[in-house]
Amino acid sequence: MRICLTVPERFAAQKELPAVLKGEAGGTREPVGLYVLPEGFLRSPEDLELALELTKELSATVVAGYRDGDYERALVIESGGITSQYTKCILTGGERAKGKRAGGEIHCLKSRLGKLAVPICYELHFPEVCRIMALESPVLMINPIGTGMYHRLQYNQWRALARARAIENEAPVVGCCHFCGEIPLAFAFSSAGESLLEVENRHGGFYLEMDLRPQKAIGYFPDRRPELFEKLAK
Numbered sequence: 001m002r003i004c005l006t007v008p009e010r011f012a013a014q015k016e017l018p019a020v021l022k023g024e025a026g027g028t029r030e031p032v033g034l035y036v037l038p039e040g041f042l043r044s045p046e047d048l049e050l051a052l053e054l055t056k057e058l059s060a061t062v063v064a065g066y067r068d069g070d071y072e073r074a075l076v077i078e079s080g081g082i083t084s085q086y087t088k089c090i091l092t093g094g095e096r097a098k099g100k101r102a103g104g105e106i107h108c109l110k111s112r113l114g115k116l117a118v119p120i121c122y123e124l125h126f127p128e129v130c131r132i133m134a135l136e137s138p139v140l141m142i143n144p145i146g147t148g149m150y151h152r153l154q155y156n157q158w159r160a161l162a163r164a165r166a167i168e169n170e171a172p173v174v175g176c177c178h179f180c181g182e183i184p185l186a187f188a189f190s191s192a193g194e195s196l197l198e199v200e201n202r203h204g205g206f207y208l209e210m211d212l213r214p215q216k217a218i219g220y221f222p223d224r225r226p227e228l229f230e231k232l233a234k
Contacts, residue, residue: 001033001113001212003174004205005186005197008037010147010178013047020205021054021062032060032207034113038178039065039072039088039121039146048075056080061111063118065144070101074118074144076111084109088120090129095122106132113212114139117171121145124161124175127168128232134169135221139212141165141173148181148201155183159198167193170217172210179203191215 008016020035041064042048048066055062055077062077072088087103106129108115117133117140124130124143133141143162149155158175166173166189174197176186186206188197192215197208 001210002031002207003034003036003188003210004032004207005174005176005188005199006035006037006205007176007179007184007186007199007203008041009203010180011043013042014050016041017047017050017054021058030207034140035060035062035064035205036142036144036174036176037062037064038176039074039144040067041144041178042066042075051077052080052082061113063109063111063116063142063144065120065146070099071103072100072120073103074109074120074142076109076116078112083111086118086120088123090123090126092122108133108136108138117141117169119143119165124158124165127165130165130169134171138171140210141169141171143173143175145175145177145185148177148179148184150182152183155185155200158185159187162187163189163193163195166191168220170215170220172196172212174210176206 006020064075066073066075074086076083086109089103089106091102108117115136115138117138119129162173170191172191174188186199188208199206
């Protein structure tokens with residue numbers, strides 16, 4: 001399947017959405033099965049209305065971040081409607097200080113592609129969040145990020161965490177952010193942790209082919225001992 005990871009200009013959904021969904025960003029019009037847009041890309045009811053309108057005749061699935069009042073949500077948009085949504089559960093101290101509110105349930109999103117695990121931005125740093133989602137057997141893990149990375153260490157850490165989430169959950173992981181911050185990025189890792197795409201400090205839509213069919217598993221899940229993991233809930 002062809003995936004478009006989008007690094008759009010921030011606060012510019014009205015301009016960026018038509019460009020991305022018409023295949024102008026990145027210079028390709030080949031069929032795309034999945035578009036991924038960053039955390040908070042849709043910031044108003046007007047932005048959401050435009051996204052729904054532009055996807056009415058679109059055969060692809062769109063996963064986009066939506067700033068819904070005090071909540072950060074991830075939406076699955078298909079054929080002009082919202083198929084599924086997830087609310088960010090783990091917030092940074094800075095987000096809480098700004099009055100953002102957290103969701104109350106960690107779960108996957110439903111789509112025509114299958115279940116999608118969508119840890120939003122900072123949630124990628126918590127293996128428990130990704131593992132709870134992974135227990136639902138998603139076909140793909142998607143990490144929509146708000147801003148770019150603010151320094152090289154953060155950039156390297158984020159990619160390392162994404163790769164680890166792919167390996168430990170035996171699920172491919174993709175992610176992208178806005179074209180802001182110091183180092184905007186997009187990335188993709190296979191379920192074995194192989195780097196499939198790395199884009200740094202570039203604006204636009206970036207494309208890759210990915211096989212979402214189950215790959216040969218190492219077997220981490222059958223080897224788990226949940227009865228010994230109770231301390232994780234304390």
